[in-house]
Amino acid sequence: MSGGTSPKQKQKKESNNFIGEWFGHRVYPVVAQTAESLYDQEHQRCPFLTIVKGEDTSCTKREASKGVCSISSTSNGVRQDWLVCPHRALDTSMLESAAHRLFGFGEGTDVEVLAATVLDHKETAEAVRERVAVGLPTIVYFQEKLGGEIGISAGDRSPELSFDATMIELVADEQGKLCLGRYGIFEIQTMDFHGGYSKAVANLNAALHMHQEGFGEAVSEKPWWLAEKVEGPNIANVFKRTFYQMMFKFQLGADESSAGCIFAIPRSVWDSWQRHLGRPELIDYEDGTWRLMKPDHEPVENPPAWIYVFDTELSDTETPNPLKLWRIIGTDAATLSYYALEVAPDAALKDGTATDKLQLSMKSRLGKFLPELKPPRPPRKKATKKAVAKPPEPETLL
Numbered sequence: 001m002s003g004g005t006s007p008k009q010k011q012k013k014e015s016n017n018f019i020g021e022w023f024g025h026r027v028y029p030v031v032a033q034t035a036e037s038l039y040d041q042e043h044q045r046c047p048f049l050t051i052v053k054g055e056d057t058s059c060t061k062r063e064a065s066k067g068v069c070s071i072s073s074t075s076n077g078v079r080q081d082w083l084v085c086p087h088r089a090l091d092t093s094m095l096e097s098a099a100h101r102l103f104g105f106g107e108g109t110d111v112e113v114l115a116a117t118v119l120d121h122k123e124t125a126e127a128v129r130e131r132v133a134v135g136l137p138t139i140v141y142f143q144e145k146l147g148g149e150i151g152i153s154a155g156d157r158s159p160e161l162s163f164d165a166t167m168i169e170l171v172a173d174e175q176g177k178l179c180l181g182r183y184g185i186f187e188i189q190t191m192d193f194h195g196g197y198s199k200a201v202a203n204l205n206a207a208l209h210m211h212q213e214g215f216g217e218a219v220s221e222k223p224w225w226l227a228e229k230v231e232g233p234n235i236a237n238v239f240k241r242t243f244y245q246m247m248f249k250f251q252l253g254a255d256e257s258s259a260g261c262i263f264a265i266p267r268s269v270w271d272s273w274q275r276h277l278g279r280p281e282l283i284d285y286e287d288g289t290w291r292l293m294k295p296d297h298e299p300v301e302n303p304p305a306w307i308y309v310f311d312t313e314l315s316d317t318e319t320p321n322p323l324k325l326w327r328i329i330g331t332d333a334a335t336l337s338y339y340a341l342e343v344a345p346d347a348a349l350k351d352g353t354a355t356d357k358l359q360l361s362m363k364s365r366l367g368k369f370l371p372e373l374k375p376p377r378p379p380r381k382k383a384t385k386k387a388v389a390k391p392p393e394p395e396t397l398l
Contacts, residue, residue, distance in 0.1 A: 015227035017193075019200050020072035020081050020312075021088070023059060024048060024320040027204070028072050028226050029079070032319040033216030041067070041208055041215070047320050048090045049145060052115045060145055061085065064198040070312070071193060073268070075232045080268035081312045082191040082233050086164060087145070089188040089264055091323045094310065099139045101306060101328075102184035102259040103169055111137040113167075116147030132170050132178055141167045141186070152252075161248060164188045169259070184259040185249050189269050192238055194231035203228060235272045243276075243340060250333035254304035264308040267326050277336070278343030282329060292331040294338050303330035 018028040024047035025037035040047050044067060049057040059067050069088040070081040083089060092113075099105070099113045112131060119125045119140070131138045142150050143165045151162030165188065169181030203225035211218040219225060246263055253261025282290040283299055291299040292307070309327040349355065360375055367374025 015224065015230070016074040017230040017232055018072045018223060018226040019068055019070075019197060019204065019230065021069035021321070022204055023067040024069055024088070026314070026316060026319060026321055027219055028223060030314065030316040031216045031220045032316050034317070034319055037319050038213075038215065041204075046087055048087045051092065052090050052118075052146065054118055057145075060087070064196055064201065066201060067204070068197050068201065070266075071191070071197075071230065071233070073232055075235060076268055076271045080271070081266060082193075082268045083188075083266050084190055084193065086143075086188040086190050089310070089323065090143070091310075094264065094308065094323060094325065095141070095186070097325065097328075098184070098186050098262045098264075098308070099137075099167060102167060102186075102262060103137065103139065103182065104259075104302070105137050109137060111139065113139045113141065116140050116142045128170065129178060132172050133176060135172070138170045139167050139184075140170060141165050159248075161245070163249065167259070182257060182259040185253050185261040187246070187249060187261065187263045189238075189242060189263065189265040191266075191269065192234040192241070194234055195229060197230055199229040200226050233268075233272070238269065239273055239276045243336075247333045247337060250305040250331075250336070254332065258304075260302075260304050260306065262306045262308055264310060267309050267311045270307070270309045270327070276344055277339040278347050280339050280343065282327070285330070289328040289330060292329050292335055292339075294335050297335075300330070303332055305332050306330055 020026065020028050023037075023040045023044060025032040025034075025040060036047075039045070043056075044059050046057050046059045049060070061068065065084070069085045070083050072079055073082055074080075075082075095113050096111065099111055100107070100109065103111075105111050112128070114124070114128065119128065128138055128140075142148060146165075149162040149164070150166040151160065152158070154160035163185050165186040167184040167186055169183070171179060171181040173179045204219070207218050207222075207225060208215050249261050249263075252258060280292055282292055285291050285299055291303070293299055307327070307329040308325060309329065310323045311326045312321045313324050315321050363373050363375045
């Protein structure tokens with residue numbers, strides 16, 4: 001049997017894109033090898049939905065992408081995780097942080113944050129009523145697989161729009177009866193990728209079936225299994241797709257009936273946004289948060305919109321990997337509009353190379369039909385002769 005690595009294997013090992021997490025657990029660039037990770041992968045269980053629902057819950061994705069939570073890619077120049085499933089961001093600590101920030105609860109306040117579906121249990125529903133009756137902050141949230149999305153219906157002059165997650169404050173009225181307080185919008189940004197992951201998913205399923213207890217070692221030794229036919233993220237498309245919804249929901253979050261809006265995105269997505277926003281500078285607010293503002297504007301303590309930029313703490317032992325907040329950025333719709341629609345286009349026009357390339361592209365295309373417009377070919381660079389090192393002079397023996 002011949003040793004070494006075949007050219008095909010070498011090409012796959014050098015891929016930029018790999019499945020990063022599978023059924024909630026890390027498979028690249030390190031592989032989680034615990035009893036919990038193996039159980040979730042064998043039973044195709046989603047650990048994030050399982051935690052928030054309080055019962056075993058299977059992954060809800062279609063077969064071709066079943067279990068894929070994130071893709072590890074170098075599209076921004078460094079290796080980062082890109083979320084491809086919104087349930088991955090159903091992180092308890094982040095949801096609690098969002099509830100505290102949106103509804104203005106102080107640090108250390110006893111705030112209960114519950115998925116709406118757990119109210120199916122009579123004991124839980126009664127405990128919620130008791131909390132509200134004594135004035136303890138209680139937030140219930142709806143999400144696609146947790147009671148269904150909530151949104152606004154279309155009008156003659158406005159579109160239909162749904163929210164990824166809607167947080168609702170439960171309060172008691174003057175008679176002590178349960179009623180609704182303010183609502184908050186919590187959006188989770190996932191990423192579109194060119195192509196699909198069906199080949200890599202099939203490889204993982206086959207490895208799990210064939211290797212069983214040795215699954216982790218097998219995947220570690222053959223990482224190209226995770227890269228087969230996995231293409232890079234559609235970076236330009238995700239900002240275009242997100243921008244309108246983000247602006248619309250930031251405006252809704254600024255209404256007095258709302259507690260605000262939080263847009264949660266991976267750091268990889270934030271990095272990819274920089275060219276679309278003209279690479280703005282963030283202002284340190286000195287309380288652990290940051291502000292994105294127009295020039296000459298003063299930062300405000302409680303802006304109506306927040307961008308939560310999170311990252312994954314890579315580990316092969318703590319699994320699922322915890323999410324950590326990298327930046328909490330306060331802003332508003334008008335500021336984002338300014339950077340995306342004024343600063344970035346202005347930077348493109350001022351950058352001579354960008355407009356020159358645009359002109360060159362138009363001339364090249366039209367030159368196929370109108371030869372007089374075809375730009376001249378750039379002169380070929382002359383090949384430089386490599387200097388040949390002279391042999392050393394023979395030493396003189398004295």
